[in-house]
Structures are given as structure tokens and as C-alpha cells.
Amino acid sequence: MSVGGRRRRSVGTRSRRCGNKRPHPRPGDKLVASDKRVRVWQSVSSFENGCSGDNQMLETMRELALLELNHRCGESDADLAKIRTQYGGCLTPLLVEDSEKIPHVYLLQAMPNQPGTVKMWVEEVDPVKAKRLPFVMSRVAAIGPVMKRTRKADGTTGPTLNTQALTEKSFAELGRNPSPWSGNFREMHTTLFCSHTLMSADQSHPVGLNQPDPHVLAAAIRLIPQKGTVFLSVVDATGRWPGDCGEYHTYLAQNLADKYVTGAAAAREAADCPLCGATGVTLYPNLRGTGLNFANMDRAGAFPGLDTSQAWKGYGLCLDCADLLYIFKNHLLGQFLGNVAGDKALL
Numbered sequence: 001m002s003v004g005g006r007r008r009r010s011v012g013t014r015s016r017r018c019g020n021k022r023p024h025p026r027p028g029d030k031l032v033a034s035d036k037r038v039r040v041w042q043s044v045s046s047f048e049n050g051c052s053g054d055n056q057m058l059e060t061m062r063e064l065a066l067l068e069l070n071h072r073c074g075e076s077d078a079d080l081a082k083i084r085t086q087y088g089g090c091l092t093p094l095l096v097e098d099s100e101k102i103p104h105v106y107l108l109q110a111m112p113n114q115p116g117t118v119k120m121w122v123e124e125v126d127p128v129k130a131k132r133l134p135f136v137m138s139r140v141a142a143i144g145p146v147m148k149r150t151r152k153a154d155g156t157t158g159p160t161l162n163t164q165a166l167t168e169k170s171f172a173e174l175g176r177n178p179s180p181w182s183g184n185f186r187e188m189h190t191t192l193f194c195s196h197t198l199m200s201a202d203q204s205h206p207v208g209l210n211q212p213d214p215h216v217l218a219a220a221i222r223l224i225p226q227k228g229t230v231f232l233s234v235v236d237a238t239g240r241w242p243g244d245c246g247e248y249h250t251y252l253a254q255n256l257a258d259k260y261v262t263g264a265a266a267a268r269e270a271a272d273c274p275l276c277g278a279t280g281v282t283l284y285p286n287l288r289g290t291g292l293n294f295a296n297m298d299r300a301g302a303f304p305g306l307d308t309s310q311a312w313k314g315y316g317l318c319l320d321c322a323d324l325l326y327i328f329k330n331h332l333l334g335q336f337l338g339n340v341a342g343d344k345a346l347l
């Protein structure tokens with residue numbers, strides 16, 4: 001079986017040293033991972049022999065995801081730290097939401113020869129441009145300068161003014177806090193909320209007090225003529241889209257880690273990762289946030305007497321391992337599925 005043009009060894013839940021290569025369950029086998037599409041079986045003999053079958057399965061998934069990333073980046077032995085630093089534009093699209101074939105993006109950029117004026121234009125979104133628009137859905141303030149402008153049947157547009165106000169506050173705070181991405185957010189905040197005029201289709205639209213719109217973001221959302229959903233994003237002074245900015249990829253990597261924690265199970269600092277062996281790292285306990293239901297731990301009866309809604313939070317991973325498992329689950333898993341005993345299984 002191959003992934004990304006390279007020959008890969010089959011992903012199995014049983015290691016060679018456990019002496020069991022059967023691709024189907026038999027009485028006594030344990031269901032160690034499942035979701036709505038796939039079941040993964042671990043032979044009971046591996047537990048009797050003391051083999052860490054669960055870890056071997058996850059190690060293989062991690063390895064395959066890293067190999068795929070190396071292939072996409074033109075590398076041969078790069079770790080995820082190097083890929084994050086040098087190939088953020090390749091990594092980030094695999095960790096954020098799909099563009100859902102949104103056809104157009106409206107771009108905003110401050111005009112250097114006209115201080116306080118922002119121009120808006122539209123471009124078609126192709127696969128290359130989609131990678132330059134890493135979008136993360138948020139129910140409150142926008143995560144970053146890539147947003148979706150929506151329009152309901154009654155003509156109501158989004159994000160709403162309330163969401164825009166929360167975004168203004170968030171961008172201002174991110175711009176003030178010392179971080180590698182603070183300069184990027186200061187520029188975005190100035191463009192969207194501190195400018196006085198939006199230029200669109202060769203027309204000038206003043207914003208601010210006693211104007212139809214309080215700021216450029218609100219004006220852009222109102223003036224976009226398309227009925228369907230479109231992207232709305234900001235281009236910096238050097239012409240970089242958000243997906244071109246290394247500092248923005250660093251910001252997203254930290255922000256996206258939130259899916260690996262829950263309110264009841266926070267990240268654990270200065271710990272050792274049980275999967276890759278990294279020491280002194282932050283562990284994220286919500287492995288289910290990667291899309292893998294490890295050990296089927298939220299199945300009623302899996303742990304009699306325990307709160308099954310909490311049981312699956314006991315296996316924490318470092319951010320690199322969690323991201324690699326997320327990539328495997330969401331981008332590679334389909335290449336390793338087959339039918340076993342009437343069920344779809346990971347082979």
C-alpha cells in the first residue's frame with residue numbers, strides 16, 4: 001500500500017514480536033479503537049505477552065503521518081519541529097478546516113500611498129490559494145484574519161456586529177501581548193478597525209462616526225455583493241496572505257491545540273510524552289480531539305463504576321504527536337481501510 005507515492009508498510013494493531021498477523025478478530029480479542037467508520041482490534045495474546053499493542057498502533061499512525069509530511073515537503077527525515085518552522089504552509093492546511101469549495105475570496109489591504117484607506121478586491125479560490133487561507137471556525141471572535149462572510153435568505157450577513165466587536169477586542173489584545181505574531185495582529189487590527197475609508201469597485205466608502213459602518217470590516221461585510229458564502233481576508237503590507245506568514249502558522253499551532261483539551265481536563269505542563277518519549281513537554285489529554293476514540297473508552301460499560309464521559313481523558317500526548325495523529329485520521333486513514341467480518345477496519 002502506498003501513501004503520497006511512497007510504499008508503506010501495512011498499518012496493523014499487532015506487532016511482529018507479538019506473533020499475530022491475523023487481520024480479523026476472534027473470541028477474546030479486544031476492541032481498542034473505534035469511531036463511526038472504523039474498528040481496530042487488538043489480539044488478547046499481545047496483552048498476555050506484555051506487548052504494548054495500543055502504543056504500537058499509534059506509533060505506526062504517527063510514523064505514517066510524518067512520512068507523508070516529509071514527502072509533501074520534499075524532505076526525507078525532517079521532524080515535525082522543522083516542518084512547523086520551514087514548511088508551515090504545507091502543514092497548517094492539514095490541521096484546519098477544509099475550504100469547502102468556497103469559490104471566491106475578498107481581500108483587504110491598506111494602501112501605502114493613502115494612509116487610512118483600505119482597498120478591497122475579489123479573487124477566485126483555487127487549490128493553491130485555498131492553502132493560503134487557513135480558516136478556523138469560531139463561535140465568538142474570529143481566530144485570525146481569515147473569515148467567512150455569510151448571507152442568509154433574509155439578507156442578514158455575518159459575522160454580526162457583535163462578533164466583529166469581539167474580533168476587534170481580540171486582535172487588539174493579540175497585538176499588545178509580546179509574541180512572535182503580535183506585529184501581524186497589530187497590522188490586521190489597524191487595517192480593519194483603525195482606517196477611515198474602504199475603496200471597493202472604484203468607489204470610496206467612509207467609515208466611522210456618523211457613517212453607515214463603524215469600521216472597514218463592517219463595510220466590507222455589507223458591501224460584498226455575492227449571495228453565497230465567501231472568504232474575507234487581510235493582506236499585509238508586503239503582500240502576504242495569512243497562509244504565507246510563518247508567525248501566523250506558529251499562532252495557529254498553539255491555538256489549534258485547544259481541541260486536544262477540555263474544560264475538565266487541562267493540558268499538563270512539563271511532562272513526558274508516552275508516545276514519542278519527548279521530555280519536559282506539555283501533554284494534551286483529549287486524544288479524542290484527534291478524531292481517534294482510543295481504547296473505545298467512552299463506550300458504556302468499558303470501565304464499570306467509572307464515569308465513561310471522563311475515562312477517555314487519561315492518555316495525554318505532546319502537541320506534535322497529537323497533530324500527527326490528527327493528520328493520519330483526517331487525511332490518510334481512508335487509504336488503510338478494508339472490510340473485516342462485515343465491519344470497516346484499519347488493516
